[in-house]
Amino acid sequence: KNEVEQSPQNLTAQEGEFITINCSYSVGISALHWLQQHPGGGIVSLFMLSSGKKKHGRLIATINIQEKHSSLHITASHPRDSAVYICAVPNSGGSNYKLTFGKGTLLTVNP
């Protein structure tokens, strides 16, 4: 099974700050997912990436396949960005249908 570690577990920021959330995994993968879950809410897929960088609005996701590491950046953070951010990768040696999910990073952005 692919081991997934996210850091930090909790992050508190002031509105406008630049945010970085990290995700490391143990076994090489074909793609990595970043998800967002608002408190008491559903889960939304933010990015699925296999190399390089992807950008959507104020969100940027990067991945370094050689270092088995991905980062999610939020520029000009806003209180509505407060949520749990989760990364997920395929299990090692198995079907890409089976993902291992990180425990999530709880981000709180204060006004």
Next chain:
Amino acid sequence: NAGVTQTPKFQVLKTGQSMTLQCAQDMNHNSMYWYRQDPGMGLRLIYYSASEGTTDKGEVPNGYNVSRLNKREFSLRLESAAPSQTSVYFCASTRVTNEKLFFGSGTQLSVL
């Protein structure tokens, strides 16, 4: 489009009771999944269906059964609920593997 529709949103069961969680997607996706989410743990895969007519076990299948009724619908059944099955359940779908996941809104299940 509604995306992934999951019912019910909340359910309370007594130990030993049975119930079925329903999931339907209107995006013509091939693959569907059932996950459970417990405090302090990442989402864990219960069962998945790679395509219509196929189902396979995930990480935590014990105590559950699934049915891929057609391409749209994928149901999860608890035959004899146990307190350890208290959790939040999410259904998800993808067009094919390694594509973006689309999640339902979740079912909060309590087994007393």
